[in-house]
Amino acid sequence: MNHVLCGLAANTALSSELVDRLIAVADADIAADLAGRADLSHAQAVALVSRAEESAERLAYEGRLAAADIDPAAQPHAALALLHEGVGRPEWARLLAADPLVEHREKLAACPGLPPDVVESLATDSDIRVVAELALWAAPDVAARLAGHPHAAVRRAVAANEATPSAVLAALTTGEGLPPARQCLVCDREETPFVHDPQCARLDCDLPPGASCDGSHESTMHDTQQAVLRNPATPTEAVIAFADHPSTLLRWALAARPDLPSEVCGRLAADGTPGVRADLAENPAIDEALIRVLADDHGHEVRRGLAHNPHVPLDVLNDLAGDAKIGATLLPRIAAASPVEVEELAKSANPAVRMLLAQRRDLPTAIRDALATDPDAKVVKSIAGHPGLSEALLRTMVDRHGARVLAKVAANPDATPVLLEDLAQHQPPVQKALREIARHRNATAPALLACLADKRARPIAAGHPALPPPVIVELLTDTDWQVVEAAAANPSLPPAVMSDLVAQR
Template sequence: MHHVLCGLAANPSLPPDLVDRLIAVADADLAEALACRPGLSRAQVSALATGFEAAAVRLAQEGLVGADDVDPAVQPRAALALLEEGAGRPEWARLFAADAPVEHRERLAGCPGLPPDVALTLAADVEVGVVSELALWTTAPEVAARLARHPHTEVRRAVAANEATPPALLAALLSGEGLPAARCCPVCDRRTSPFVHDPHCPEPDCDLPPGAACDGSHESAVHRIHQAALGNPATPAAAAEPFADHASVLLRQELAARPDLSPQVYARLADDSVPWVRARLAENPAIGESLIRRLATDPGHDVRRRLAHHPSLPLDVLVHLAGVARTGPCLLPRLAAASPAEVEELAASPAVVRMLLAQRRNLPDDIRDALAHDPDAKVVKSVAPHPGLSDAQLRAMVERHGAQVVAGVAANPDTTPALLEHLARQRPPVRKALREIARHRHATAPALLICLTDHRARPLAAGHPHLPPRAIVELLADEDWQTVEAAAANPSLPATSMADLVP
């Protein structure tokens, strides 16, 4: 019954009086689901917000309750949600900073626009988690400068990850110059130094990462600070570039993703012995053509696969990579940006390139039609979902290539109801096609009833408004809870059935 009611809570056709009845019998989960409904009346919003804090949080996030509707002493999570949305009151922030559970202070520390006195109070908090959250989200340079000198490495790591941290401070976190040495880290908080954490630690409640170590210099924690700073786009390139020769693969791969390094550093990273580093470099939009061509012959399969997604590939390199890299069924950025002349050139390329080009959904009509009649089934499968194809063209695809293209045709937004029924009746059934049909706006009742026979298409079909009402009602007793919720949320569920379901 719980899943039925949660589905009803999301049903756009549920009459207002039944919404009221659901609110009257709601538990916390159902109230939160009801809070997500559009078009709630002021009285309904008030009833949900007053009776259920989780619902009040959701309504605060949606802007449906304000500061006048929430008492922070009674509903602290709702008050914090308003503070997170910038709609709370400054006195609430002071209240939480001075006297609140740790988890509330942590949430407060991540709120925007904190009054300066509240930020200072949180910066002096005894809980490292609270201070770290402030360090991660503060936009005040003076607060970041203070927290970069904090004795705990976790706070400094959060400062290093904060994109609002001043660049000079990020450079100092990388070099250590001008900052006092940290005095504690997650390792020496728990263990006596020197200590190296066993990657196969048998203690079930141990939360130290594998290989974490501290010999008094907090080496693994400092490494994490460096990693955070190298991944921060606000860190100056001059401070980051020396890490190109660092022994840590994690640091080098973080560096390889940066778009602001010199060509000389990119060239060094292209020679890296670890394919992971070269793969990160290959997808970096800042590398030039010479490096692109060099990486196109890289022996690492992941290097070539990621390079295929580079937005500035020369067309000849793209054609080469199409034949040697597995990119999956996606539109490559370079193909998405191809000019009309380039599209014509690519349409005359080998089948594997035509298949990738066919992923574009804004092809010129003549190119689209030519690909729809391509002799290669993979090309036709790729272009089949393209809008604008006629019913005759789609049927011809199925006649020529059968099951290989059925799912693609079923995904086409212009596929007619009659063709969807034909596709649903394929024998043996094409399971992926049934899932596409079950979510298609043109799907008919006969096609949807067939979709119910597939366990993955069944929940999708259960929520389709063209499913016959009798079938929807029967699905309310289904063994699968997702199917039950989808049926209960179906706008075609009869109003009498809705009324019978609400206690």
């Protein structure tokens, strides 16, 4: 791989003439970077496809190619991309439905708006993977028909399809009203009864760990029920009985549904599996009474899930904040807090609560600035990235809390060039801060030169346009390929050097 040319191919300052010259010599790696250029013209996109067909798929998905530019026989991936975007031609679908490569037919089956005759062809395809893919994306009438397919893998795909009619999804929970499945991926390959060893050492085996079949296709049927439970189109009354199912995975899938009756929520709250209770705790379907019951749960995952519930009362959140290990996250309940609640949260005696509030980026100026001078480093670290903070406040943060807040201060979008220079010289160096400085829009040459001394910040700094051109040129021969690519992609690389590099190819 030519890392210099790959970097140049992504350089936003590369002239159109040099883009043309790169297209003429592009290999697959260079073509991949050229295909990502925002300024690539239609003519250049067509030329690139003729040079490197593998770039056609991305260009088609990004709208750089039209149907007239594609030969579906020679460029099936591009044709499939256009069909997936709804701008391909019906005759392409008919051609690809007969393609000998299963992968092509499988991708075709996921495309919307296929002609009816193509859908029928795919529904009776000789490879079950194609039929299952069609079932996953099919329109309601086709999905309903495929729910009775003799292969259990197709039914499992129908169960995950949100366009499947609700009555059909309800039937899939038990199989009642549907003809028995006759095959599954397990009994297709193995003599039953068979249980797939989770530690299977066969290199050519792609059966899921624990897949089993005793003639009833039980593991696939279990997967089908799990898909039905996760499908929002499945009617509530069809799934509530799973609250007492012996399968943990099925109860777990049920616990996340936002349409559960309170009685079912109450049963799941007593589940012996912490993961089930954790997903239930985060579920907006639970009421305040149950939230308060779950707040007494000692499971860390349960308490963390409850903290993420959009309806958790603030007094409960106050109790959770200290030990739920929430981290630097804007919780839904904090994001929805009213102006009065924001004022109350800002005055909380619990620093963990103030830290959570500081994650909001729409705080009133007075509250934002007060949090910036908070005595607790966790709170200051949380507020440090807030836009609008003055340089004086940012410096005060560093003076009071040092390395603990340095990286967050360096990431502040309003950090001034002078401040970034000072942060880059901090002793001892704070590596994460150097990486933030290296990508900051206000970073200056002196700050970036300091960042080059850090191994992980060096590739980031090498691509910063404020880096002096002679330094960028020197980095083109660096021993780290990431630094080389970043330097070659730097828009401040002199045009004459860009031209010489392409000419050397």
